[in-house]
Amino acid sequence: EDKVVQSPLSLVVHEGDTVTLNCSYEVTNFRSLLWYKQEKKAPTFLFMLTSSGIEKKSGRLSSILDKKELFSILNITATQTGDSAVYLCAVRNTGNQFYFGTGTSLTVIP
């Protein structure tokens, strides 16, 4: 059975902290792994990863994929209250099906 597992389920940090969110997967015919941010509305795209070991970076956010160990991490440095959201990980297979994890809820306290 294809599945995506995210950890931790929730996280509470103070502004300025650095956080690491985890995503492991068991999906046959892997095509890509994607990260989204969801703030009480529709998810918004953050990163798409297809190759192992190549870091994707956008401002304070970065992500990397390990296709051998079947996981990805999303790092957020110098967190701000605006980073509070649910972060979703999804894996797309070559048949164009997407499998989502249940998300990590991040709360950043001022």
Place this chain on the structure above:
Amino acid sequence: NAGVTQIPKFQVLKTGQSMTLQCAQDMNHEYMSWYRQDPGMGLRLIHYSVGAGITDQGEVPNGYNVSRSTTEDFPLRLLSAAPSQTSVYFCASDQGGEQYFGPGTRLTVT
């Protein structure tokens, strides 16, 4: 550019009623999909389409029908609503892997 639009935003149905959730995109994307999001379950793929005239089932297709007569539109039909279909429904489109989500439809079946 409106992106992905969904109609309606909210809907209450009685058990056994039918309805169609509308989804349209103006980005000329070939791939479109429907998800439902339930607490603790993450996003689950219902149906998807890789182009006009082509649809396929996702993870949870039972109770839902779709069609794709044009590139722009991808309606989701509930033939006989059940309380288990109470959920938030998201439509998405993508070209090349970056999915754009609509604002969602919150459906309650009583």
